Amino acid sequence: MPRDAAAGVAGAQGEVAAVQHMLQGYADDPGGLVAEDGVELFVYRWTPNGPPRAAVQIAHGLAEHGGRYARLAEALTGAGYAVYADDHRGHGRTAKTPEDLGFFAPQDGWAKCAADLWQVNRRIAADYPGTPIVFLGHSMGSFLGQDFIAQHGDALAGVVLSGSNGKPPAIAVLGKLIARLERLRIGRRGRSTDVGRGAEQQRPQVQRSG
Numbered sequence: 001m002p003r004d005a006a007a008g009v010a011g012a013q014g015e016v017a018a019v020q021h022m023l024q025g026y027a028d029d030p031g032g033l034v035a036e037d038g039v040e041l042f043v044y045r046w047t048p049n050g051p052p053r054a055a056v057q058i059a060h061g062l063a064e065h066g067g068r069y070a071r072l073a074e075a076l077t078g079a080g081y082a083v084y085a086d087d088h089r090g091h092g093r094t095a096k097t098p099e100d101l102g103f104f105a106p107q108d109g110w111a112k113c114a115a116d117l118w119q120v121n122r123r124i125a126a127d128y129p130g131t132p133i134v135f136l137g138h139s140m141g142s143f144l145g146q147d148f149i150a151q152h153g154d155a156l157a158g159v160v161l162s163g164s165n166g167k168p169p170a171i172a173v174l175g176k177l178i179a180r181l182e183r184l185r186i187g188r189r190g191r192s193t194d195v196g197r198g199a200e201q202q203r204p205q206v207q208r209s210g
Contacts, residue, residue: 033086033116033119033120033123035112035115035116035119036115036119037105037112039089039094039105039112039116040094040096041086041087041089041094041116041119041120042066042086042087042092042093042094043066043084043085043086043087043120043123044066044067044069044070044073044083044084044085044086044087045082045083045084046070046073046074046076046077046082046083046084047077047082047083048077048078048079048080048081048082050080051128051131052080052081052082052128052131053079053080053081054081054082054131054132054133054134054157055081055082055083055084055124055127055128055131055132055133055134056073056076056081056082056083056084056133056134056135056136057084057085057117057120057121057124057133057134057135057136058072058073058083058084058085058136058137058138058141059085059086059088059117059135059136059137059138059140059141059142059144059145059148060085060087060088060091060092060138060139060140060141061138061139061140061141061142061163062139062140063091063102064091064092065087065091065092065093066085066086066087066092067085067087067092067093069083069085073085082124082127082128082131084120084123084124086116086117086120088104088113088116088140088141088144089103089104089105089109089112089113089116090102090103090104090109099189102191103188103189106188110144110147113144114144114147114148114151117144117145117148118148118151118152121133121135121148121152121155125155132157132158133155133156133157134156134157134158134159134160135148135149135156135158135159135160136159136160136162137159137160137161137162137164138162138163139162139163139164142161142162142163142164143164143165145159145161145164146161146164
């Protein structure tokens with residue numbers, strides 16, 4: 001097997017092993033939360049040996065889930081940090097059925113996702129009173145994080161935003177228009193093959209080095 005391919009396989013196996021290790025310890029401590037509208041939020045929690053020096057709250061990106069951050073969480077717990085990561089609405093194990101994937105809520109879905117993050121934050125504060133909390137948001141999670149900071153910034157000791165942006169460019173108006181037209185065409189729970197195909201074509205190619 002080529003060296004770069006072997007490295008990719010080894011990395012994938014390591015991620016799977018980390019997730020499996022986390023889930024084994026998670027079974028006795030589900031840590032799930034129920035949102036204000038009754039949605040059950042699946043929350044991953046990794047804890048260090050001994051009192052944490054701080055807690056890290058992770059908000060994952062679009063079309064992924066909190067379990068993808070297991071390897072990062074293991075590194076952080078090894079350094080003495082507690083780590084929490086919820087599966088957002090329509091993602092991961094919070095989505096109870098395939099039809100729920102990608103669907104936030106019938107109304108005000110974005111605001112409800114942001115409110116869910118606050119609920120997770122309060123859970124962390126209850127678990128570890130007085131412990132500093134650092135927010136880490138990636139991609140979509142970083143934009144949820146910007147909303148979170150505006151509303152609850154005083155609850156955080158620090159923020160890390162990955163794959164984020166500031167003011168949307170002018171072309172974003174066109175993107176929103178296309179999304180709205182697609183929603184009208186296929187419904188709120190419909191799946192757009194046109195938009196998905198465009199995203200796939202624009203996905204950057206990652207090349208691993210051995």
